[in-house]
Amino acid sequence: MYLLTLLTVIGAACAVPLAAPLTELLSAPTEQERAAAYVLPRDTIPTFYDVRLILDPDNEAYFTGAADIRILPFINTNHIVLHAMEMVINAADIEVFSERAPTVNLYQSHTLATDDTHLFRINLNQNMTILQPHTIRIKHYVGQYALNMFGVYVSTYTTGSTTYKLITSQLQPTFARRAFPCYDEPSFKAIFRTTIYAPQAYKVVRSNMPIRANELKPAVDGYVKHEFDDTLSMSTYLLAYLVSNLDYVDNAMEGPYKDIYRVPFRVYSRPDTQNTAMFALEFGQKNMVELEKYTEFEYEFPKLDKAAVPDFAAGAMENWGLVIYREVALLVTEGVTTTATKQNVGRIICHENVHQWFGNEVSPLSWTYTWLN
Known part of the structure; x- marks a missing residue:
């Protein structure tokens, strides 16, 4: 009985016409061929x-x-x-x-x-x-x-x-x-x-x-x-x-954060929020100093800006020389921001700093190899 039922099901399945002729299915583009349609030729660079x-x-x-x-x-x-x-x-x-x-x-x-x-x-x-x-x-x-x-x-x-x-x-x-x-x-x-x-x-x-x-x-x-x-x-x-009217703090200001790092370093945020940018100014510079020691390569651009914007699709983006962040991923309010949140801000700053070498200096051939980033 079970065999008869199975044969009936198989027969019914075989009787259903294919969604496309077999010749079309066999000639359909492969995944590699579909991907190639998006890739630029290298005839010119x-x-x-x-x-x-x-x-x-x-x-x-x-x-x-x-x-x-x-x-x-x-x-x-x-x-x-x-x-x-x-x-x-x-x-x-x-x-x-x-x-x-x-x-x-x-x-x-x-x-x-x-x-x-x-x-x-x-x-x-x-x-x-x-x-x-x-x-x-x-x-x-x-x-x-x-x-x-x-x-x-x-x-x-x-x-x-x-x-x-x-x-x-x-x-x-x-x-x-x-x-x-x-x-x-x-x-x-x-x-x-x-x-x-x-x-x-x-x-x-x-x-x-x-x-x-x-x-x-x-x-x-x-x-x-x-x-x-x-x-x-x-x-x-x-x-x-x-293009904005943001304000900034930087490492040219007199005080404990002056010239921690050797290149001009600025943190941009909304006007009257510069006190919340001081952690990024201090930690961001110290982190760059340590990363140069670790990689044994100097950061190559002549400045490093970090900008906190209200609307941003990612947590942050490592644009070479102008790193854009969500406000919550860069700014810290002392006495209000929790320790866990402050640690996370530090991790994000470090992540974007590391990209100045891994991703910016050395980049993937294509997004297929995004692990390199």
């Missing part, structure tokens, strides 16, 4: 970015930008593939030219994927010569602020009855492409030059590097220009931006 952003916290509808990307072709090709996400880029604003012939525009056409590959394909009217430097020039684009805090986004906080705005960013793992067109994979390291134009009302504008001494960019009416030094070679996901 970036070496240098010059990114200009106009960021206004009071205009939440959009931001605008421009970018020059210096690339090297590894093969003779008339195609360039990079990333761009939630952007409007017009054909009239795209140029591609070689270092040897900067007046000859090679651009022919482009496509911008609407699916989650975010591939930005540029077609040229002739091949680029192997290993001859070329520049992709995006003279203007319009980007969208992220509503989910992954990308460049607007955050708010309230003091008394007044609401204040700021702009910050979270570009890990794949959201630098939401800030500017780029080769948005960890292995495509390059040098970055950043300029931020912000309204005069927002006094604190920061990025990964200190302000540049020699100005290179033109002024833009209605905005204050903030030009930053060039970074070391780094991955796109480690870039960071802050």
Whole structure:
């Protein structure tokens, strides 16, 4: 009886038509093939970015930008593939030219994927010569602020009855492409030059590097220009931006926390909360001193900022030179914050400090190898 029942069930199952023909099932893409659809070809690589952003916290509808990307072709090709996400880029604003012939525009056409590959394909009217430097020039684009805090986004906080705005960013793992067109994979390291134009009302504008001494960019009416030094070679996901009126404590102040660490070290937080930033100022510096001893490598950037923002998707993010934290992950109120919470803040600060070597200096080839991070 049991055998008859089993045969009946098997027969019924076999009688049900397949959801797709067997030929389709056999020819369906493998997991590796599906993954390959998201991975950039290595026909060209970036070496240098010059990114200009106009960021206004009071205009939440959009931001605008421009970018020059210096690339090297590894093969003779008339195609360039990079990333761009939630952007409007017009054909009239795209140029591609070689270092040897900067007046000859090679651009022919482009496509911008609407699916989650975010591939930005540029077609040229002739091949680029192997290993001859070329520049992709995006003279203007319009980007969208992220509503989910992954990308460049607007955050708010309230003091008394007044609401204040700021702009910050979270570009890990794949959201630098939401800030500017780029080769948005960890292995495509390059040098970055950043300029931020912000309204005069927002006094604190920061990025990964200190302000540049020699100005290179033109002024833009209605905005204050903030030009930053060039970074070391780094991955796109480690870039960071802050446009705000936060205040700070630093290791240039007279007192017990002065020059504990050898590079300028600042902790940014809302105005009138600087007393809650003192633990991060002291522990963060001492921890960096010990990590340099442990690794026997100096921290390579010329400054280290830590910024507490009201809205942040992660606990903190190790952006090289400008580490962004949730307020609760960085600030400590003596006599109020519990010992366990204070210890956790210390662990998070240490975690982000360690990333300045493991992840920032040495990075995974792709997010497949995120354990390296």
